[in-house]
Amino acid sequence: MIVPILGNVTYQITLDPTVWIFDDRKIILEEAFSNQETNEEIDEAKLAAERWEKAITTSRQARPPVNKSLTKHERENILKYSYVMPINDFLDYAEIKDGSNTVSLKTETGDVNLTLEELYNSYLLFAIDGQPLKEDGPVHLIFKDGSNKKTPIKGINKIIIN
Template sequence: MSKTIPVTGKVKYSITLDPGVWILDDRKIDLLTYFDEQQSQTDDLEEYTKAVASHFSREIQEGATYPPTLKTERKFEKQKMLTGTFGIPLKPFLENAEPLAEAGTLTIETLNGSVSYPLDKALTFILAFSYEGKPLTENGPVHILFNDGSNRLDPITDVRQFVLS
């Protein structure tokens, strides 16, 4: 089983996705809470600005040295990474491949056949890549979940390739 997934077809750039490195990606989402929380649309730039402002404010109040609570926070985050169940949105990867204007469908090729979806729906998919801190080796390397969670119990598995047409 290949651990990488190519994105090909009607794209400006054919790319390869490697789920093994996503655990370190800031865009990852906790799948244990994601579908249960109220979904809100956020702007990435707005989130980044808030994070920088918060960090700057903290440095002003507490100085540039790291307080003991920051060490505890880091330890908690590390533990969460080692035991968490995570996914990542498919949208940024498809945008990086730059679909051509005539691309309107995403075909997901799996071990058991293929499934096609309109590109606008595919932009909302979530790629589950980790379960309880371990990569998805069984039926992996990723499972595809719909943004609304309707297929949480029966995700698209055994993904081998994404083809835009």
């Protein structure tokens, strides 16, 4: 149930999607693709303020944001939704080396090749109804534009940066 990021990176990292359910960065699947036009028109000053706040908070924590404790209501709500995780933070942590521009996704059915830009602009679906993906898992890749939402890339078990 883990997905390593390997290849032309400074740090080879291993993703464990089973713990993302507790990560504050997760996004409810339906919300990830709603109001896409509105999301594109967000004020740049607001985005800069959010990045600044995140940088301050992250420097204090030195680890990814994780829910400290969940109320009973929050625990029940987790099991109601399907979730995606933006992959860009993980790619940044791996520190992709200069000259890299393609990616190979190793899946159960063979390799899928993408550009690095396509990978950066993607989500990893990791839970349906609050449960990890057991069939065709551990993650599915869905482009942020939603173009493959109905037919995601399934069964990804390794990401290799070329």
